[in-house]
Amino acid sequence: MRAGPGRWAWVVAALVGGVAGLGFFAFDYGEGLSYFSPDPRACANCHVMHEHYASWQKGGHHQAAACVDCHLPHDFVGKYLAKAENGFWHSKGFVFMDFHEPIRIKESNSEILQASCLRCHGEFVHELVSGSRSVNEDAVLCVHCHRGVGHGARY
Numbered sequence: 025m026r027a028g029p030g031r032w033a034w035v036v037a038a039l040v041g042g043v044a045g046l047g048f049f050a051f052d053y054g055e056g057l058s059y060f061s062p063d064p065r066a067c068a069n070c071h072v073m074h075e076h077y078a079s080w081q082k083g084g085h086h087q088a089a090a091c092v093d094c095h096l097p098h099d100f101v102g103k104y105l106a107k108a109e110n111g112f113w114h115s116k117g118f119v120f121m122d123f124h125e126p127i128r129i130k131e132s133n134s135e136i137l138q139a140s141c142l143r144c145h146g147e148f149v150h151e152l153v154s155g156s157r158s159v160n161e162d163a164v165l166c167v168h169c170h171r172g173v174g175h176g177a178r179y
Contacts, residue, residue, distance in 0.1 A: 050115045059111060067091045070118060072127045079175040094140045094174055095133065106136060134165070141166040 058066040068077035080086060096103045117123030129137065142153065153164045
């Protein structure tokens with residue numbers, strides 16, 4: 025006997041409800057609303073970021089830049105696209121506990137970081153980093169020499 029459309033509707037509804045429920049749980053558990061704020065404490069919601077947050081507080085940029093100033097694009101659309109992408113991968117990583125420790129920056133986020141360095145310091149270093157807005161292997165990246173600037177020294 026064939027299952028009617030009503031039975032499939034229940035199966036689909038249960039699957040959609042389960043996925044939505046898991047998503048809402050992860051968003052609530054991970055304090056998702058806090059990520060809409062520019063407050064650096066939101067970045068320390070996850071334990072893998074505690075060291076980064078603590079070292080940023082002692083680092084050279086603490087008085088001049090918060091996490092969003094360096095790690096997000098400064099245009100409205102780019103900023104929220106990066107937040108959405110990072111939020112998805114962070115949520116997936118923490119729900120399924122399949123993230124790398126220590127946390128590593130992705131190539132797309134490294135490009136954002138390089139652009140942020142140049143946004144503030146570009147006039148000063150424009151000849152040195154000319155054409156280094158990407159993270160290809162020949163690029164002169166600010167973090168090659170200044171790895172500890174945003175977060176303080178790492179040992």
